[in-house]
Amino acid sequence: MNPDRQPETVKAYLEALRRALKGAPAGLIADALADAEEHLDNEMRQNENRTEPEVLASVIETYGTPEEIAEEYRSMEASITSPFPKSEQPEERRFGFFNVLSDPRTYGALLYMLLSIVTGTFYFTWTVTGLSLSVGFFILIIGIPFALLFIGSVRVLSLIEGRIVEGLLGVRMPRRLPPATAAEETIGTKIKDALIDVRTWSSMLYLLLMLPLGVVYFTIAVTGIAVPLGIAGGAIYGLVTNDVSHVFRMDSATDYELSWFNHFVHTAPGLIVLALGGLIVFFIVLHVVRGIGWIHGRIAEALLVRL
Amino acid sequence: MVDESTYTRKFRKELMAGLSSLVLLAVLARAGREMYGYEIAKEVKAEGEGGLIFKQGAIYPVLRSLNALGLLESRVEASAFGPPRRYYSITDEGRRALAEWQFAWRDMREFVDDALKAGTGATYESRPSA
Numbered sequence: 001m002n003p004d005r006q007p008e009t010v011k012a013y014l015e016a017l018r019r020a021l022k023g024a025p026a027g028l029i030a031d032a033l034a035d036a037e038e039h040l041d042n043e044m045r046q047n048e049n050r051t052e053p054e055v056l057a058s059v060i061e062t063y064g065t066p067e068e069i070a071e072e073y074r075s076m077e078a079s080i081t082s083p084f085p086k087s088e089q090p091e092e093r094r095f096g097f098f099n100v101l102s103d104p105r106t107y108g109a110l111l112y113m114l115l116s117i118v119t120g121t122f123y124f125t126w127t128v129t130g131l132s133l134s135v136g137f138f139i140l141i142i143g144i145p146f147a148l149l150f151i152g153s154v155r156v157l158s159l160i161e162g163r164i165v166e167g168l169l170g171v172r173m174p175r176r177l178p179p180a181t182a183a184e185e186t187i188g189t190k191i192k193d194a195l196i197d198v199r200t201w202s203s204m205l206y207l208l209l210m211l212p213l214g215v216v217y218f219t220i221a222v223t224g225i226a227v228p229l230g231i232a233g234g235a236i237y238g239l240v241t242n243d244v245s246h247v248f249r250m251d252s253a254t255d256y257e258l259s260w261f262n263h264f265v266h267t268a269p270g271l272i273v274l275a276l277g278g279l280i281v282f283f284i285v286l287h288v289v290r291g292i293g294w295i296h297g298r299i300a301e302a303l304l305v306r307l
Numbered sequence: 308m309v310d311e312s313t314y315t316r317k318f319r320k321e322l323m324a325g326l327s328s329l330v331l332l333a334v335l336a337r338a339g340r341e342m343y344g345y346e347i348a349k350e351v352k353a354e355g356e357g358g359l360i361f362k363q364g365a366i367y368p369v370l371r372s373l374n375a376l377g378l379l380e381s382r383v384e385a386s387a388f389g390p391p392r393r394y395y396s397i398t399d400e401g402r403r404a405l406a407e408w409q410f411a412w413r414d415m416r417e418f419v420d421d422a423l424k425a426g427t428g429a430t431y432e433s434r435p436s437a
Contacts, residue, residue, distance in 0.1 A: 031368075031371055032367075032368070034390065034391075034393070035344060035364075035367035035368075035371075035393075036364065036367075037390045038343070038344055038345065038390050038391070038392055038393065039344060039345050039348065039363070039364070039367070041390055042345035043345075062362065062363050063348075063362060063363045063364040064362035064363070064364035064365060068362060068364065068365075069362075069364040069365075072362075072364065072365045072367075072368045073368045075324075075368075076368035076369065076371065076372050079372060
């Protein structure tokens with residue numbers, strides 16, 4: 001390392017650190033720059049009677065060169081990967097029936113299920129349009145570049161979906177695009193490489209699958225949350241106000257045998273049973289949601305991650 | 308300052324990887340209050356006989372990872388001039404970890420010391436007496 005070439009201003013130091021961290025996750029770079037800026041600023045204020053290059057020279061001696069610091073952050077990043085650091089708590093606490101309410105995975109999965117109808121629709125439209133245009137254009141001169149562009153967009157979409165899956169479902173997904181095909185390859189081999197790459201096809205399959213899955217997830221999430229909470233809420237409202245006119249009844253003639261049920265749910269014990277039942281179903285739905293999140297994480301891992 | 312060989316530097320670095328967490332937890336537990344990175348860096352007297360034992364810059368990523376593990380809490384406070392400061396304080400979980408790590412460190416130190424003593428003894432034995 002040549003000490004003459006070390007940065008002489010805070011700005012230059014931060015710039016050098018940013019360069020040394022090139023390719024690292026943006027969040028990591030931001031952390032490292034914030035820490036270095038805070039430290040250097042404090043050093044400058046402690047040594048106000050000295051010039052900036054003087055202070056920086058001694059600071060690099062004690063704080064470390066940008067390259068050393070970059071290495072420290074990289075090795076730190078390698079040691080923490082899980083977005084759910086709390087998951088080391090004992091198994092029985094994580095899997096207790098009611099603890100589903102305090103598990104961040106539940107809400108991640110719920111948010112993912114609600115979001116999936118939007119992303120699913122977009123992925124499906126994009127993939128179907130891109131695929132059919134690629135096939136249609138193939139006899140034209142723009143066919144090959146268009147197909148390449150489309151395959152590139154599938155990779156970018158897969159990366160974005162991977163980020164969403166990692167953030168909400170806690171499955172470690174690729175944080176960077178797969179390495180671009182070597183520049184010296186001809187367009188023909190690029191296409192061939194992409195066509196024989198299983199990941200290209202499995203990613204497209206995933207993007208297409210996201211529409212039906214998204215519809216199912218969204219429906220389960222909305223009805224699964226609304227119905228039990230509605231039943232429990234209605235029953236509690238009935239108990240508190242003594243007004244049971246809103247509580248459902250089965251009026252049709254064929255359900256006549258169920259009149260005991262109609263009667264039961266209009267009494268106080270019946271309402272309590274309804275409220276408890278609604279809450280229990282709500283918790284079961286939360287378990288189902290967390291389970292779907294887990295299963296979907298596995299699907300995404302199988303189809304999106306390059307082996 | 309003695310110029311150390313690359314493998315000695317690597318050895319020091321590997322030793323520090325785990326111990327720096329222990330030292331930082333100890334500093335924050337002793338202080339019993341919030342501290343910001345620069346304060347902590349000055350508090351850790353990292354001067355050894357061979358110069359700096361570890362670079363001050365290396366404590367910041369360790370603080371962040373302890374924070375991510377829940378052993379430290381942090382909050383950011385904007386400052387009137389200069390960049391915002393990140394204050395760290397030890398959590399209850401951090402104190403528990405510190406107690407366990409201190410125990411582990413004593414165990415480890417005894418084990419290493421014993422091994423080194425046995426080692427030096429053996430070399431003295433095998434050395435031909437003048």
